[in-house]
Amino acid sequence: MTQSLNVSTLPQFAQLTIQGEDAEKFLQGQLTCDVTKLGLSYQAAALSNLKGRIEFGIWIKKQAEKHFDVVISADCAESFQAHVKKFGAFSKFETSAPIAIYPCVLADEPTFSHKDDHNTPADTQAWMQCSIENGNYWIVAATQSQFQPQELRLHQRGGMDYDKGCYLGQEVIARIYFKAAPKAFLHYVKGSGDVPAAGDKLDKIQVVNAVATAEGFEALVVARPAHLDDSELTLLELPPALQADVARPQ
Structure with missing residues (x-):
């Protein structure tokens, strides 16, 4: 049995729709993933700032031709919408207002649903647990601009493409990938005591x-391996695809 749920602290998410003639071209110049390869399943991706740090962590899918659905933490939705309107002011597409969408687990995978019967604390708790076990991090307002995509293993989840061309923060992100490697990166751990907050x-x-x-909490953390060794946290295994070295294969 887990600790009592505090409904007010459970994550909430919103969906925005971006559609129109220039939607794909615009998103391709903003996001870390290759938008031209998106399908009907949600793909984790990021919109980074010019320092190569994740400003908005999102999930995106191509709903139809020139029609994309974006899911984002609800506390980041308005600032994401403002960013899209600012940078897309001269592009031909429309952005919807954010609407609620609910985290849930379907077929043992963390995903989202508009169905009200998934709007429950139990569904959200199950999504959080499944997401953390699978390295499916979510960026909230408190962690905006804190992490580089490679630190969060986004490239190991198909959310980064190093051959697609320019996008926001691409120069810094590519330099890290091709010339260095993050010293601290994503791990799955468990600990005792109170549950820490994001950030x-x-x-x-x-x-x-x-x-x-x-017993306490489980978490996704960014850390140097040596610092984990010196801590009281217990290292758990992420899925095999996320256990690989975060450095570029030689």
Whole structure:
């Protein structure tokens, strides 16, 4: 049995629709993923700032020709909408107002649904647990501009494309990928005590997301391996695809 749910602290998400003649071209110049390769399933991606850090963590799918649905943490939705309107002011597309969408687990995968029967604390708790186990981090307002995509293993989840051409933050992100490697990167851990909040630091270890368990909490954190070795946290295994070295294969 997990700790009692605090409904007010559970994550909430919103969906925006971007559609029109220039929608794909615009998104291709903004996002880390290759928008031309998107399908009907949600793909994790990021919109970074000019320093190569994630400003908006999103999930995106191509709903139809020139029609894209974007899911984002609800506390980032308005600023994301403002960003799109600012940078897309001279492009031909429309952006909808944010509407609620609900996290849930379907076929053992974390996903989202508009159905009201998934708008429950139990569904959200299950999504959080499944997401953390699978490295499916979510960026909230408190963690905007905190992490580089490679630190969060986004390239190992298909959310980054190094051959697609220019996008916001691409120069910094590419330099890290081709000339260096993050010293701190995403890990899945468990710990005891109170559940830390997104963005909290446990000494030199930064929390991305955390969920309560019967013994304490489980979390996705960004840390150097040596700092984890020196901590009281227990390292757990991410899926095989996310266990690989974060550095570029030689």
